[in-house]
Amino acid sequence: MNVTAAPAIEVHGVSKRFHVFREKPSTVKQRLLTSRAKADDFWALRDVDLEIGEGTTFGLIGHNGSGKTTLLKCVAGILRPTSGTIRQRGRLAALLELGAGFHQELTGRENVYLNAAFLGLSRKQTDAVFDDIVAFAELEDFIDNQVKFYSSGMLVRLGFAVAVHVDPDVLLIDEVLAVGDEAFQAKCLDRIRTFQHEGRTIVLVTHALNTVIETCDRAAMLHHGELHAIGMPDDVVREMRYVLLGVTDPNFVPEEGTRQAEIAEVQIVPPPGSRQGRILRGDTFTIAIDVRQNEPVEDLDVDFAVLDGATNYPVMDARTSRAGLHLGRFDKKRVRFRIEGFPYDPGKYWVTVGLSSRETGHLYHVQTQRYMFEVYDAPRIQDRVDVSVAVEVDDL
Amino acid sequence: MAATIQIVERTSESPHLRVGERLRVLIAHREILANLVRKELKVKYVASVLGAVWSLLNPLVYLAVFTFVTRVLGNGLPDYPVYLLSGLLAWNLFSASTLGGSRSVIDNANLVKKVAFPREILPLAAIGVALVDYALQMVVLLIFIVATVGLHVPDLALLPLAFAALLVFTCALTAWIAALNVRYRDVGHLLNIGLLVWFWVTPIVYSSGLVQQHLGDRDVLAILYFCNPLTAVVEGMHRSLYGVGVLPGPDGGTATWDMPLGTLAVVLVAVLVGSMIFLRFTWGSFFARSGDFAEEL
Numbered sequence A: 001m002n003v004t005a006a007p008a009i010e011v012h013g014v015s016k017r018f019h020v021f022r023e024k025p026s027t028v029k030q031r032l033l034t035s036r037a038k039a040d041d042f043w044a045l046r047d048v049d050l051e052i053g054e055g056t057t058f059g060l061i062g063h064n065g066s067g068k069t070t071l072l073k074c075v076a077g078i079l080r081p082t083s084g085t086i087r088q089r090g091r092l093a094a095l096l097e098l099g100a101g102f103h104q105e106l107t108g109r110e111n112v113y114l115n116a117a118f119l120g121l122s123r124k125q126t127d128a129v130f131d132d133i134v135a136f137a138e139l140e141d142f143i144d145n146q147v148k149f150y151s152s153g154m155l156v157r158l159g160f161a162v163a164v165h166v167d168p169d170v171l172l173i174d175e176v177l178a179v180g181d182e183a184f185q186a187k188c189l190d191r192i193r194t195f196q197h198e199g200r201t202i203v204l205v206t207h208a209l210n211t212v213i214e215t216c217d218r219a220a221m222l223h224h225g226e227l228h229a230i231g232m233p234d235d236v237v238r239e240m241r242y243v244l245l246g247v248t249d250p251n252f253v254p255e256e257g258t259r260q261a262e263i264a265e266v267q268i269v270p271p272p273g274s275r276q277g278r279i280l281r282g283d284t285f286t287i288a289i290d291v292r293q294n295e296p297v298e299d300l301d302v303d304f305a306v307l308d309g310a311t312n313y314p315v316m317d318a319r320t321s322r323a324g325l326h327l328g329r330f331d332k333k334r335v336r337f338r339i340e341g342f343p344y345d346p347g348k349y350w351v352t353v354g355l356s357s358r359e360t361g362h363l364y365h366v367q368t369q370r371y372m373f374e375v376y377d378a379p380r381i382q383d384r385v386d387v388s389v390a391v392e393v394d395d396l
Numbered sequence B: 001m002a003a004t005i006q007i008v009e010r011t012s013e014s015p016h017l018r019v020g021e022r023l024r025v026l027i028a029h030r031e032i033l034a035n036l037v038r039k040e041l042k043v044k045y046v047a048s049v050l051g052a053v054w055s056l057l058n059p060l061v062y063l064a065v066f067t068f069v070t071r072v073l074g075n076g077l078p079d080y081p082v083y084l085l086s087g088l089l090a091w092n093l094f095s096a097s098t099l100g101g102s103r104s105v106i107d108n109a110n111l112v113k114k115v116a117f118p119r120e121i122l123p124l125a126a127i128g129v130a131l132v133d134y135a136l137q138m139v140v141l142l143i144f145i146v147a148t149v150g151l152h153v154p155d156l157a158l159l160p161l162a163f164a165a166l167l168v169f170t171c172a173l174t175a176w177i178a179a180l181n182v183r184y185r186d187v188g189h190l191l192n193i194g195l196l197v198w199f200w201v202t203p204i205v206y207s208s209g210l211v212q213q214h215l216g217d218r219d220v221l222a223i224l225y226f227c228n229p230l231t232a233v234v235e236g237m238h239r240s241l242y243g244v245g246v247l248p249g250p251d252g253g254t255a256t257w258d259m260p261l262g263t264l265a266v267v268l269v270a271v272l273v274g275s276m277i278f279l280r281f282t283w284g285s286f287f288a289r290s291g292d293f294a295e296e297l
Helices: A028-033 A068-076 A108-118 A123-137 A152-163 A182-197 A209-215 A233-244 B019-028 B030-045 B053-073 B080-107 B109-114 B121-147 B155-183 B186-201 B208-215 B219-226 B229-242 B261-290
Strands: A007-020 A040-053 A057-061 A083-089 A092-095 A170-174 A201-205 A218-223 A226-231 A261-269 A285-293 A300-308 A314-319 A332-339 A347-357 A363-376 B007-011
Touching (some): A057 A068, A108 B030, A123 A152, B019 B030, B019 B261, B030 B121, B053 B121, B080 B229, B155 B186, B208 B229, B219 B229
Parallel strands (some): A040 A226, A170 A201, A261 A363
Antiparallel strands (some): A300 A314
């Protein structure tokens, strides 16, 4: 990835105001009877400044309604900013919706050409990639059927297949990656990597924070229409998690320690065979901590704590010393804590991981609430049990 | 990567329409237009065995019915089927374009909200669909004319001029209505009623020569009658395809408006130029409003 000086997208002081009508006047009569003052103003974006370098992959995150899509639409030219300027270099394609312009009555083939035209491909260009598109969507047998006979999954695959065969310098992607089954998603992410290698600029709006960490070079977070954080994806995602959970403690130190021993990687491993990698209430799962010793440390103690995301209260913890383990000197080791049946309510949980001295309590490396996992309710079929039922009859 | 890198700047200002520049943008996006027209045509004839033949049947039936009716009843305009269709096809192009165009932005709300492309393409696609029908039906009419009454060679030269005036005027009005209809849905209803009145003040089914006889030499009324640009267009169509025609009866007189060919050409040029100015205005208005379409839908 070559990051050159010239930004592909420059956003300067962009604000966007929407008039929110309680009921939008759409006839002349209504318009005359309703004064414009009755409309409420809603600022979807406030004074946003951003620069996105050419050839970089930029993640845009934020909770629902934070203005991500509005910003993307302003960059794409679908919406006009209320103030500020946006400067954009190169050919742009915006994937705000898969299969834009798909028509139920047309065949898959006709829809490919229609959709491709909207994404800026000429007929010749579409001819050239048509077979690839069909193969990518895995719809060889159905391409000449009307799409009204397609399943929703087939439609999504076809829409995405067209989308990833566009040929822009700048690609805006809004949440469309979150479609299809896992295998198809992997294929899509793979395609994104190819785009990256080809030196294209990609702006990715997503709720999948891990995708941002794994694929983006830089990231920004919007919060109530304002630019809340911008920088390395790791930092921005962490900030996002704090904001999501309402952590506003100014004394909060995310990471500290003298680093004789270091936390190299932490993985929260869902139980094998779980659906979509989900952790259900009562599941047994593992927190795996990879530790590297930079200097020989004799009395290393590895611990973790789980905090309830809603309240920030610690609900459980464990440490190697309590289990009677002496790790001794080593270069790199993986410590696995297996939680035998997680008993707490569904919701989000933080994980704090620490390396310290067993003897003195000296902190080598602590990552406070750096990791997160979510627990889902276990679907269950209720057993039949004997419930006593009292019967009373009254004369009326 | 292309040698020239295009730089787009977007601000809060609604951009000023530069016709040449915008035309280049539209030409660059012609694939979308072609695809939308193709889509509309396909959807229109999907699951019909005869497909586009239905478009041809329409004028054929008109020709057959009116040939028969005038034979039996006699006494009307000479070659009435040709007179009727040469005006009616132009009218159909106009009304189908404006009606389709008025709904074009609203009906494609999903596209407008999710895809960036020049919005002018939507009303243009509606006009494109009407043009395809027009072209097919013109072929039928021309064949009929050649087979029955024959072409009026010198007068035929007016056809391109009348067609150009019709097309530019249609584009101008369609763009205006399409943009207005996004904010005020009344415009669509108003158009329906307006077209009904407009149809009858234009000499399509009745003889313009008779109108001239009634208005007589009162020039103001005659000029007023020609202030309807479609009157000029339809008269141009009549003159080039139908000719002059002589009314039966003791008074005689012409079936179409009796004026020298040169005068009619001048009137048509005036309509064409006026329509171009009108188009410049409505296009500018459409262009300025189009930035807010995604919000207003």
